[in-house]
Every structure is written in C-alpha cells, then in structure tokens.
Amino acid sequence: MTAHRSSIFDYLRNVDILMMDGLYTHPPTCLLIFRELPELAKHIVVRLLFIEQPIPKSVISGWVEKSSQSLLTDACKALSDLRLWHSVDGSVARGSWCLNKKYQESLRIALFGGGLPLLGDMGSSAVDKNSKSVEFLESYATERWEVVGYQSFMGHLGIQTAFKTVQPNIQDAKSENKSKFCQSH
Numbered sequence: 001m002t003a004h005r006s007s008i009f010d011y012l013r014n015v016d017i018l019m020m021d022g023l024y025t026h027p028p029t030c031l032l033i034f035r036e037l038p039e040l041a042k043h044i045v046v047r048l049l050f051i052e053q054p055i056p057k058s059v060i061s062g063w064v065e066k067s068s069q070s071l072l073t074d075a076c077k078a079l080s081d082l083r084l085w086h087s088v089d090g091s092v093a094r095g096s097w098c099l100n101k102k103y104q105e106s107l108r109i110a111l112f113g114g115g116l117p118l119l120g121d122m123g124s125s126a127v128d129k130n131s132k133s134v135e136f137l138e139s140y141a142t143e144r145w146e147v148v149g150y151q152s153f154m155g156h157l158g159i160q161t162a163f164k165t166v167q168p169n170i171q172d173a174k175s176e177n178k179s180k181f182c183q184s185h
C-alpha cells in the first residue's frame with residue numbers, strides 16, 4: 001500500500017496547479033486521494049472539513065502530542081505537497097492553514113452526498129433505453145414479494161409435513177425398541 005500511495009503522490013506532486021484544481025472538482029477523485037493520505041493527515045482533513053476560516057498552525061500542532069510531532073510534520077508535508085491546504089500567512093513557523101476550497105467542497109460531497117450526479121458532471125445526456133416505468137417497477141416488486149411469501153409459506157408447510165411423517169416413525173421405533181427391551185429383561 002505504501003508503494004502505491006507514494007506513486008500516486010509522486011505523480012500528483014508533479015501535476016500543474018490548473019490540472020490539480022480540475023481534479024479537486026471531482027468528488028470521487030477527492031475521496032480516493034483522502035483514502036491514500038497518512039492517518040494523521042486524514043484526521044486533520046476531517047477536523048477542518050467544515051471550518052471555513054484559517055486555523056492557526058499552533059492550534060493544529062496542539063492536536064498532536066509532542067512525542068508524535070514527526071508524524072505531524074509528515075502529515076503537513078503530504079497535505080502541502082498535494083496542495084490540499086495552504087499557508088495563509090507567509091510565516092512558516094507561525095501563521096494559519098486553510099484547506100483548498102475546491103477539495104474541501106468536493107470531499108464533503110463525496111462523503112455526505114449532494115452535488116451533481118456522477119454522470120451528470122461529465123456531460124452525459126444519454127437516455128436509458130431500458131428504463132422502466134414506476135408502475136412496472138411497482139408491479140414487479142409486488143410479484144417478487146408474493147413469490148417470496150409463497151416460498152416461505154410453502155417451505156414452512158413442507159417442514160411441518162416432513163415432521164409429521166417422521167414423528168410417527170420415531171414413535172414406532174421407540175415403542176418397538178421398548179418392547180424388545182422389556183422382552184429381553
């Protein structure tokens with residue numbers, strides 16, 4: 001998984017900004033990139049997903065214990081390299097981080113729904129030649145439901161019938177064994 005992740009990240013680091021912004025307008029792509037992020041980077045993105053204002057870097061570093069600052073550095077590097085967030089203020093040590101707005105919006109859509117249908121955002125306007133009417137679907141569902149009910153009912157009767165035919169045989173065998181036992185003693 002790490003080799004796969006690094007090859008995707010290596011490719012995306014070299015993509016120009018306009019193409020990257022185009023990728024970040026497509027929710028499934030944003031979800032794929034999110035899934036490949038390091039764990040701590042995922043947590044940071046989720047925490048910032050609904051925050052519209054820049055967050056001070058000191059606040060974000062406060063989310064991580066001092067002993068795990070190297071993980072935070074790696075997560076910040078991954079988020080910066082992929083242009084998922086950017087520093088609002090010029091200072092590297094101080095300042096604030098803000099998620100890429102296009103990525104933020106598309107990831108929200110990917111995780112929680114909304115936006116255009118997947119085919120709709122690609123310009124597809126083809127009519128489904130096999131589309132079904134509501135009446136047909138209702139009729140088909142009712143018919144299937146009746147079949148399931150019938151099979152369940154008949155299965156239940158079949159078990160009852162089989163049980164009734166086996167039970168007398170068991171009773172006969174018990175009485176036969178009992179009489180043999182009594183005769184031998």
